[in-house]
Amino acid sequence: MYTCGPTVYDYAHIGNFRAFLFEDLLKRWLMRRGFKVMHVMNLTDIDDKTIKGSQNQQVPLRQFTDFYVKAFFEDIKALNILPADVYPRATDFVSEMVTLIKTLLTKDIAYKSEDGSIYYAVCKFPNYGKLSKIKVNELKAGARVSQDEYDKEEAQDFVLWKAWTREDGDVFWETELGKGRPGWHIECSAMSMKYLGETFDIHCGGVDNMFPHHENEIAQSEAATGKKFVDYWLHNEHLLVEGKKMAKRLGNFYTLRDLLAKGYDPIAIRYLLMSTHYRQQFNFTFEGLDSAKSAVDRLRNFVRRLHDVDGGGDSKGKVATLTAKLEACFGGSMDEDLDIGTALASLFDFVREINNLLDSKMISKSEASEVGGLMMMLDEVLGIIGKVEVEEALTADIDAMVQKREAARKAKNWKEADEIRSQLKAMGIVLEDTAQGVRWHKEKS
Ligand SMILES: [Zn+2]
Numbered sequence: 001m002y003t004c005g006p007t008v009y010d011y012a013h014i015g016n017f018r019a020f021l022f023e024d025l026l027k028r029w030l031m032r033r034g035f036k037v038m039h040v041m042n043l044t045d046i047d048d049k050t051i052k053g054s055q056n057q058q059v060p061l062r063q064f065t066d067f068y069v070k071a072f073f074e075d076i077k078a079l080n081i082l083p084a085d086v087y088p089r090a091t092d093f094v095s096e097m098v099t100l101i102k103t104l105l106t107k108d109i110a111y112k113s114e115d116g117s118i119y120y121a122v123c124k125f126p127n128y129g130k131l132s133k134i135k136v137n138e139l140k141a142g143a144r145v146s147q148d149e150y151d152k153e154e155a156q157d158f159v160l161w162k163a164w165t166r167e168d169g170d171v172f173w174e175t176e177l178g179k180g181r182p183g184w185h186i187e188c189s190a191m192s193m194k195y196l197g198e199t200f201d202i203h204c205g206g207v208d209n210m211f212p213h214h215e216n217e218i219a220q221s222e223a224a225t226g227k228k229f230v231d232y233w234l235h236n237e238h239l240l241v242e243g244k245k246m247a248k249r250l251g252n253f254y255t256l257r258d259l260l261a262k263g264y265d266p267i268a269i270r271y272l273l274m275s276t277h278y279r280q281q282f283n284f285t286f287e288g289l290d291s292a293k294s295a296v297d298r299l300r301n302f303v304r305r306l307h308d309v310d311g312g313g314d315s316k317g318k319v320a321t322l323t324a325k326l327e328a329c330f331g332g333s334m335d336e337d338l339d340i341g342t343a344l345a346s347l348f349d350f351v352r353e354i355n356n357l358l359d360s361k362m363i364s365k366s367e368a369s370e371v372g373g374l375m376m377m378l379d380e381v382l383g384i385i386g387k388v389e390v391e392e393a394l395t396a397d398i399d400a401m402v403q404k405r406e407a408a409r410k411a412k413n414w415k416e417a418d419e420i421r422s423q424l425k426a427m428g429i430v431l432e433d434t435a436q437g438v439r440w441h442k443e444k445s
Helices: 014-032 048-057 061-079 094-106 184-196 207-225 256-261 266-274 286-308 318-335 340-359 365-382 388-411 414-426
Strands: 108-113 118-121 157-163 173-175 180-183 198-205 228-235 239-241 282-284 429-434 439-440
Touching: 014 198, 014 207, 014 239, 014 256, 014 266, 048 108, 048 118, 048 207, 061 118, 061 256, 094 108, 094 118, 094 173, 094 180, 094 184, 094 207, 108 318, 118 239, 157 184, 157 228, 184 198, 184 207, 184 388, 198 207, 207 282, 256 266, 256 282, 266 282, 282 286, 286 340, 286 365, 318 340, 318 365, 388 414, 388 429
Parallel strands: 198 228, 239 282
Antiparallel strands: 108 118, 118 157, 157 180, 173 180, 429 439
8 A cells, every 4th residue: 555645844733644544544454354565655855845944944955854754753653653664755766756757758648848847748648537536628738737736726737847946956856857856746656656566456645635646646657557556545534623624824733743742642642533434524622632532541441450350250151242242343344444433432332341241240350351352452453552551651650750769869858768669669669779770670469
């Protein structure tokens, strides 16, 4: 699968992450169903916005985009998005793009304009518009658009290679096509075919990429190869914030970092952004984010509670029936075009019913671990509970307390240091002074 990646000129916003999370869910579900997934996500590190950003900061383009590439990887890690197999950067594949454009020139699909830029002649590709259902006869013959992004009303010959202009500064490549730089659309055709072949299975992106970006990718690739480019296109719908289109000028524009700075749990953000079906518009609200946090906590607490079951009970087959029902419901819903809403509803029904059995002490230790195993299996798809979540959070808490005690000791604040020591003792944590400093371990129970 090929998924259009970020343009690395700024931090990615929650609308971008809605797309990346839907793609993550798709990929995880395909893997769950036994498919071997090869996932390619491009990084657009050359376009009008990246050039402008690097000029404003007066740093080389690569240095400017490196910063946001690094930030992007930090963000997807925080959101527990599985990394792609490859992240090709557009500027590393200019020669592949040049080859593709040369093929289109040879086939007389592309032409050079007076200023040296190369355009795609839309009228030469009869299937133009098949994805976005735009009608080709509405296009003005010979009219051109040189920007990378434009509306349906402006549909016309689009740019493959932009001849160098003064605004580009020191960003250009000297190639057989002349001095200049590639357009945005050609990068995805060149890089997807490089890694996935001339025809591949799945291509995803936000619905706003359908036209012109994906339409142009099809036109470029299919005209060059004479083969079908992609078998399945999946597009996620828009994200709104508190019912409005997200826009900087409306003050409702959020990057992941904005939300983390407000103290929100990244996994709650993950849960919220992926819990609405991808083909539905999604309305982001802070109220929704709070409920997402409760939902995530409910699942984590449930898993903790299962760990604590110490035997005795017996559900008389009820647990087996409930787990079979959940597996069938969850799987059936996800197979139905990733119906995550129904899948999650079946999960929470299950949690409620098992909790009732736990309340009445009707679950054996082996039943609890069976349920725990199923939860971990489903979490490979959802990515919200985490395998060692319980341990990790605790370890971080203890480390912080030990450090606080050390600081108190250094400040000769013996009272506070002793208090922390007894708090830790109450948690079953034993401190020992070693040559390397203070160590801690859990008391053997
Ligand atoms: Zn793309």
